[in-house]
Amino acid sequence: MTSPLKQHGADERLPLYQQLRDDLAGKIRAQIWQPGQLMPSETELKSSYQVAIGTVRKAIEALIAEGLVERSHGKGTFVRKASFDNSLFRFFRFESADGQRQVPRSTIVRRQVVKATAYVSSALQLDTGAPVIELLRLRLVDKQPVLAENIYLCATRFHALLEMPTDDFGDLLYPLYERQCGQIVASAKEVLTIEAVTPAQADLLKLAPNTSVAVIERLALGSDGMPLEWRQSRGAASKFRYSVEIR
Amino acid sequence: MTSPLKQHGADERLPLYQQLRDDLAGKIRAQIWQPGQLMPSETELKSSYQVAIGTVRKAIEALIAEGLVERSHGKGTFVRKASFDNSLFRFFRFESADGQRQVPRSTIVRRQVVKATAYVSSALQLDTGAPVIELLRLRLVDKQPVLAENIYLCATRFHALLEMPTDDFGDLLYPLYERQCGQIVASAKEVLTIEAVTPAQADLLKLAPNTSVAVIERLALGSDGMPLEWRQSRGAASKFRYSVEIR
DNA sequence: TAGTGGTCTAGACCACATG
DNA sequence: ATGTGGTCTAGACCACTAT
Numbered sequence: 001m002t003s004p005l006k007q008h009g010a011d012e013r014l015p016l017y018q019q020l021r022d023d024l025a026g027k028i029r030a031q032i033w034q035p036g037q038l039m040p041s042e043t044e045l046k047s048s049y050q051v052a053i054g055t056v057r058k059a060i061e062a063l064i065a066e067g068l069v070e071r072s073h074g075k076g077t078f079v080r081k082a083s084f085d086n087s088l089f090r091f092f093r094f095e096s097a098d099g100q101r102q103v104p105r106s107t108i109v110r111r112q113v114v115k116a117t118a119y120v121s122s123a124l125q126l127d128t129g130a131p132v133i134e135l136l137r138l139r140l141v142d143k144q145p146v147l148a149e150n151i152y153l154c155a156t157r158f159h160a161l162l163e164m165p166t167d168d169f170g171d172l173l174y175p176l177y178e179r180q181c182g183q184i185v186a187s188a189k190e191v192l193t194i195e196a197v198t199p200a201q202a203d204l205l206k207l208a209p210n211t212s213v214a215v216i217e218r219l220a221l222g223s224d225g226m227p228l229e230w231r232q233s234r235g236a237a238s239k240f241r242y243s244v245e246i247r
Numbered sequence: 248m249t250s251p252l253k254q255h256g257a258d259e260r261l262p263l264y265q266q267l268r269d270d271l272a273g274k275i276r277a278q279i280w281q282p283g284q285l286m287p288s289e290t291e292l293k294s295s296y297q298v299a300i301g302t303v304r305k306a307i308e309a310l311i312a313e314g315l316v317e318r319s320h321g322k323g324t325f326v327r328k329a330s331f332d333n334s335l336f337r338f339f340r341f342e343s344a345d346g347q348r349q350v351p352r353s354t355i356v357r358r359q360v361v362k363a364t365a366y367v368s369s370a371l372q373l374d375t376g377a378p379v380i381e382l383l384r385l386r387l388v389d390k391q392p393v394l395a396e397n398i399y400l401c402a403t404r405f406h407a408l409l410e411m412p413t414d415d416f417g418d419l420l421y422p423l424y425e426r427q428c429g430q431i432v433a434s435a436k437e438v439l440t441i442e443a444v445t446p447a448q449a450d451l452l453k454l455a456p457n458t459s460v461a462v463i464e465r466l467a468l469g470s471d472g473m474p475l476e477w478r479q480s481r482g483a484a485s486k487f488r489y490s491v492e493i494r
Numbered sequence: 495t496a497g498t499g500g501t502c503t504a505g506a507c508c509a510c511a512t513g
Numbered sequence: 514a515t516g517t518g519g520t521c522t523a524g525a526c527c528a529c530t531a532t
Binding site for chain 1: 434436437438439441490
Binding site: 042074077 | 516518519
């Protein structure tokens with residue numbers, strides 16, 4: 001029995017379905033309905049919020065457009081799990097010898113606490129010089145290095161990562177952040193550019209000097225929009241491929 | 248006074264609002280309602296098609312999601328004009344000396360009729376060896392070359408382009424296609440990769456040998472989905488920049 | 495003031511998934 | 514058989530734009 005919207009301090013100037021959308025989105029963010037789980041049916045929401053069913057549907061359609069939930073005819077409405085750790089496939093074509101796409105293996109090459117540079121601190125909304133964890137990570141397909149990553153995390157928020165061996169980090173970091181630090185990545189912004197490879201990176205990636213690399217800078221955000229992680233990923237430009245449809 | 252859907256040979260297995268969407272989309276494609284023009288109001292559509300107003304709204308919402316029309320409260324629903332000739336800004340940062348973004352100037356360097364290669368003919372859905380117009384075009388900002396383009400067009404469909412001086416082509420090709428050949432580009436697919444520059448291209452773009460270029464391959468389609476033009480655009484990788492938001 | 499799209503309601507019926 | 518989302522209807526009222 002959820003109470004009607006009036007008691008939730010919603011902005012009454014907004015359309016009802018928007019207020020409802022905000023309230024539902026809040027419950028998803030607050031993990032009251034967990035990712036992958038079924039959320040209440042249209043009929044339940046209709047009676048608990050005391051609105052017409054059409055209004056419920058408009059609110060849910062908005063959530064679908066934002067990618068927060070998914071509907072399945074006859075089954076119900078499900079909270080979507082954020083899963084974009086493999087978003088690199090958007091930009092790169094990594095294939096193993098048998099032509100399969102797979103999540104690259106990961107190795108943490110270095111882990112250290114450093115003072116945030118001006119750029120990193122502004123990206124993560126920290127004070128300049130605040131302590132950040134820097135991870136240097138290599139990603140491999142068929143044991144060949146394909147991506148080199150520099151990752152920066154607020155040291156206080158993620159200090160749990162300093163207290164475990166880097167070998168236990170596994171191939172995906174975001175589930176680790178969630179398990180060890182209670183930090184959930186909900187969205188991200190990426191910027192893609194092309195540079196000449198530096199000698200150090202060339203060495204890591206086993207590339208000839210002065211070849212080109214594609215650089216993906218990603219700022220990962222929590223569900224409240226707070227920046228959690230900033231990273232740069234570099235991979236050989238020759239493996240790069242991206243397609244769009246425009247109109 | 249449009250007649251109800253039954254008389255339009257619509258697929259009755261589809262939901263009503265989908266059938267309506269298809270019919271409306273057809274009228275837009277057939278230019279019965281022209282780009283930029285007002286289309287009939289919800290009330291008019293409701294009575295001419297004999298459906299409920301909610302059904303009309305759902306059909307129009309679908310058209311909005313596809314980017315075919317735009318609604319403006321109090322004014323009406325308008326057919327959207329396709330305008331993505333400047334879509335290169337999506338991928339490149341071209342700025343003139345004063346920091347302004349502007350449509351690059353164009354020069355046609357070469358125009359000739361050639362037999363379509365296997366690749367071009369399959370992209371344009373022509374027989375292999377069919378005659379195609381090949382344009383070599385250079386785009387300039389502040390008189391500096393920034394993009395080199397190879398453009399391929401079906402020679403029969405676009406033969407009007409052979410009968411006018413290339414100096415009169417102007418800076419934008421799609422309006423030219425529309426004026427001179429009656430061919431309207433409605434959408435496009437682009438694929439982006441990175442290559443080393445060829446000697447010929449390096450010369451055109453005034454780049455050092457072996458530097459990297461970003462290559463954008465674009466297939467431009469008519470409103471009926473027929474491929475009209477295939478082009479490759481190459482520009483210095485150093486000017487390249489692209490950003491996305493993911494979730 | 496008239497016409498447009500935007501919101502909201504209330505309910506009927508259908509199609510899909512599951513036990 | 515039951516519950517879910519999907520379609521469709523019919524109409525009231527509001528907010529914006531133009532004249």
